[in-house]
Amino acid sequence: MTVSHNFLKGPLVSTIANFSTELSWISLGYNQIYGTIPSGIENLVNLTYLNLASNQLTGSIMLNILDLSSNTLIGVIPSSLAAFQNLVALRLSNNDLNCSIPNDVMSFSSLVLLGLGGNAFTGWLPLEVGHLINLEVLDVSDNKLSSDLPRTLSNCVVVRDLLLGGNVFLVTNFWN
Numbered sequence: 001m002t003v004s005h006n007f008l009k010g011p012l013v014s015t016i017a018n019f020s021t022e023l024s025w026i027s028l029g030y031n032q033i034y035g036t037i038p039s040g041i042e043n044l045v046n047l048t049y050l051n052l053a054s055n056q057l058t059g060s061i062m063l064n065i066l067d068l069s070s071n072t073l074i075g076v077i078p079s080s081l082a083a084f085q086n087l088v089a090l091r092l093s094n095n096d097l098n099c100s101i102p103n104d105v106m107s108f109s110s111l112v113l114l115g116l117g118g119n120a121f122t123g124w125l126p127l128e129v130g131h132l133i134n135l136e137v138l139d140v141s142d143n144k145l146s147s148d149l150p151r152t153l154s155n156c157v158v159v160r161d162l163l164l165g166g167n168v169f170l171v172t173n174f175w176n
Contacts, residue, residue: 002027004051011035012057017043029053069093069115077102084108091115093139101140103128110134117141117163124148125169130155142166 001023008031016026017040026044029051036059037052045067063084073095081090082104089112090105098120105114106128114135121143129138130152138159145167 001025004029004031006031008033012038012052014038014040017041019044021045023047025049027051029055031055033057035059063087065089065091067091068095071095073097075099077105079104081105082107085110087111088134089113089115092119094118096120098122100124101126101145106131108132113137115139117143117166119143121145125150125153127152129153132156133158135159137161137163139163140167145169148172 002025004027008028010033012028012033012035017038021044023044024046026047026049030053032055033052034056037057041063064086066084066087067089069091070093073092075097076099077092077097079102085108087108088110090108091113093115094117096119100123101116101121103126106126109131111132112134114132114137117139118141121140123145124147125140125145127150129150133155135156136158138156139161141163143166146169148170
Protein backbone atom coordinates (compact mmCIF):
# COMPACT_ATOMS: atom_id res chain seq x y z
CA MET A 1 0.00 0.00 0.00
CA THR A 2 1.55 3.28 -1.09
CA VAL A 3 -0.03 6.64 -0.35
CA SER A 4 3.05 8.80 0.08
CA HIS A 5 3.08 12.46 -1.01
CA ASN A 6 -0.71 12.81 -0.79
CA PHE A 7 -1.16 15.56 1.81
CA LEU A 8 -2.92 13.13 4.14
CA LYS A 9 -3.53 14.93 7.41
CA GLY A 10 -4.48 13.51 10.79
CA PRO A 11 -3.44 10.88 13.28
CA LEU A 12 -2.29 7.42 12.33
CA VAL A 13 -5.36 5.52 13.50
CA SER A 14 -5.05 2.31 15.47
CA THR A 15 -7.09 0.43 12.86
CA ILE A 16 -3.95 0.28 10.71
CA ALA A 17 -3.09 -2.74 12.85
CA ASN A 18 -6.23 -4.47 11.57
CA PHE A 19 -5.09 -4.53 7.95
CA SER A 20 -4.57 -7.90 6.36
CA THR A 21 -1.72 -9.88 7.84
CA GLU A 22 -0.67 -10.46 4.21
CA LEU A 23 0.21 -6.79 3.81
CA SER A 24 3.96 -6.49 3.27
CA TRP A 25 4.44 -2.85 2.27
CA ILE A 26 3.10 0.37 3.80
CA SER A 27 4.35 3.71 2.55
CA LEU A 28 2.73 6.74 4.20
CA GLY A 29 5.74 9.02 4.02
CA TYR A 30 5.68 12.71 3.16
CA ASN A 31 2.19 13.45 4.40
CA GLN A 32 0.97 15.39 7.43
CA ILE A 33 0.30 12.47 9.74
CA TYR A 34 0.72 13.27 13.43
CA GLY A 35 0.44 11.56 16.80
CA THR A 36 2.03 8.30 17.86
CA ILE A 37 2.59 5.03 16.07
CA PRO A 38 -0.28 2.84 17.30
CA SER A 39 0.30 -0.30 19.29
CA GLY A 40 -0.68 -3.49 17.52
CA ILE A 41 1.26 -2.68 14.36
CA GLU A 42 3.35 -5.77 15.17
CA ASN A 43 0.26 -7.82 14.21
CA LEU A 44 1.15 -7.15 10.57
CA VAL A 45 3.40 -10.20 10.58
CA ASN A 46 4.33 -10.04 6.88
CA LEU A 47 5.18 -6.34 6.92
CA THR A 48 8.68 -5.93 5.51
CA TYR A 49 8.59 -2.22 4.69
CA LEU A 50 7.07 0.60 6.72
CA ASN A 51 7.71 4.16 5.55
CA LEU A 52 6.45 6.95 7.79
CA ALA A 53 9.18 9.43 6.86
CA SER A 54 8.60 13.19 6.90
CA ASN A 55 5.43 13.31 8.95
CA GLN A 56 4.87 14.80 12.42
CA LEU A 57 4.93 11.65 14.53
CA THR A 58 5.77 11.90 18.20
CA GLY A 59 6.44 9.56 21.09
CA SER A 60 8.53 6.46 21.16
CA ILE A 61 8.44 3.36 19.05
CA MET A 62 6.46 0.89 21.11
CA LEU A 63 7.16 -2.25 19.15
CA ASN A 64 7.73 -4.97 21.75
CA ILE A 65 7.86 -8.16 19.69
CA LEU A 66 9.48 -8.61 16.32
CA ASP A 67 9.02 -12.11 14.97
CA LEU A 68 10.38 -12.72 11.48
CA SER A 69 11.16 -16.38 12.04
CA SER A 70 10.69 -19.07 9.40
CA ASN A 71 10.89 -16.82 6.38
CA THR A 72 13.50 -16.71 3.63
CA LEU A 73 15.49 -13.75 4.96
CA ILE A 74 19.06 -13.70 3.66
CA GLY A 75 22.17 -11.67 4.32
CA VAL A 76 22.74 -9.54 7.40
CA ILE A 77 20.69 -8.15 10.26
CA PRO A 78 20.15 -4.46 9.42
CA SER A 79 21.57 -1.92 11.86
CA SER A 80 18.22 -0.11 11.71
CA LEU A 81 16.90 -2.71 14.17
CA ALA A 82 18.71 -0.76 16.89
CA ALA A 83 15.89 1.81 16.71
CA PHE A 84 13.54 -0.64 18.44
CA GLN A 85 14.94 -0.27 21.97
CA ASN A 86 11.69 -1.47 23.60
CA LEU A 87 11.89 -4.98 22.15
CA VAL A 88 11.29 -7.79 24.62
CA ALA A 89 11.34 -10.52 21.97
CA LEU A 90 13.35 -10.73 18.75
CA ARG A 91 12.90 -13.88 16.70
CA LEU A 92 14.84 -14.25 13.46
CA SER A 93 15.11 -18.04 13.67
CA ASN A 94 14.98 -20.40 10.68
CA ASN A 95 16.03 -18.04 7.93
CA ASP A 96 19.30 -17.85 5.98
CA LEU A 97 21.03 -14.97 7.74
CA ASN A 98 24.71 -15.54 7.09
CA CYS A 99 26.76 -12.88 8.84
CA SER A 100 28.30 -12.51 12.24
CA ILE A 101 25.82 -11.55 14.96
CA PRO A 102 26.04 -7.74 15.14
CA ASN A 103 26.72 -6.08 18.49
CA ASP A 104 23.61 -3.92 17.91
CA VAL A 105 21.43 -6.97 18.60
CA MET A 106 22.93 -7.10 22.10
CA SER A 107 21.90 -3.50 22.89
CA PHE A 108 18.26 -4.28 23.72
CA SER A 109 18.43 -4.17 27.52
CA SER A 110 14.76 -5.16 27.86
CA LEU A 111 15.13 -8.26 25.68
CA VAL A 112 13.67 -11.41 27.28
CA LEU A 113 13.80 -13.70 24.22
CA LEU A 114 16.45 -13.71 21.51
CA GLY A 115 15.86 -16.35 18.85
CA LEU A 116 18.58 -16.58 16.20
CA GLY A 117 18.69 -20.36 15.76
CA GLY A 118 18.56 -22.15 12.41
CA ASN A 119 20.45 -19.61 10.35
CA ALA A 120 24.03 -19.55 9.06
CA PHE A 121 25.55 -17.05 11.51
CA THR A 122 29.33 -17.24 11.64
CA GLY A 123 31.98 -15.99 14.02
CA TRP A 124 31.35 -15.82 17.73
CA LEU A 125 28.68 -14.89 20.22
CA PRO A 126 29.41 -11.21 20.97
CA LEU A 127 30.77 -10.28 24.39
CA GLU A 128 27.88 -7.81 24.64
CA VAL A 129 25.51 -10.73 25.26
CA GLY A 130 26.27 -10.01 28.92
CA HIS A 131 24.32 -6.74 28.64
CA LEU A 132 21.09 -8.72 28.19
CA ILE A 133 20.46 -9.05 31.92
CA ASN A 134 16.70 -9.69 31.47
CA LEU A 135 17.25 -12.48 28.93
CA GLU A 136 15.33 -15.67 29.70
CA VAL A 137 15.66 -17.47 26.36
CA LEU A 138 18.74 -17.43 24.13
CA ASP A 139 18.60 -19.59 21.02
CA VAL A 140 21.63 -19.50 18.73
CA SER A 141 21.43 -23.20 17.91
CA ASP A 142 22.15 -24.66 14.48
CA ASN A 143 24.37 -21.91 13.12
CA LYS A 144 28.07 -21.85 12.26
CA LEU A 145 29.26 -20.11 15.42
CA SER A 146 32.62 -21.02 16.91
CA SER A 147 35.26 -19.95 19.45
CA ASP A 148 34.92 -19.71 23.22
CA LEU A 149 31.62 -18.90 24.83
CA PRO A 150 31.98 -15.38 26.22
CA ARG A 151 32.35 -15.24 30.00
CA THR A 152 29.93 -12.31 29.96
CA LEU A 153 27.16 -14.83 29.30
CA SER A 154 27.27 -15.49 33.04
CA ASN A 155 25.77 -11.99 33.57
CA CYS A 156 22.51 -13.32 32.13
CA VAL A 157 21.41 -14.75 35.46
CA VAL A 158 17.71 -15.25 34.58
CA VAL A 159 18.34 -17.41 31.49
CA ARG A 160 16.20 -20.53 31.69
CA ASP A 161 16.58 -21.79 28.11
CA LEU A 162 20.06 -21.67 26.59
CA LEU A 163 20.14 -23.33 23.16
CA LEU A 164 23.68 -23.55 21.78
CA GLY A 165 23.72 -26.91 19.97
CA GLY A 166 24.72 -27.31 16.34
CA ASN A 167 27.68 -24.92 16.61
CA VAL A 168 31.37 -25.39 17.41
CA PHE A 169 31.63 -23.58 20.73
CA LEU A 170 34.57 -24.11 23.05
CA VAL A 171 34.18 -23.81 26.80
CA THR A 172 37.86 -23.78 27.79
CA ASN A 173 37.82 -20.48 29.70
CA PHE A 174 34.13 -20.14 30.60
CA TRP A 175 34.21 -21.79 34.03
CA ASN A 176 37.51 -20.25 35.27
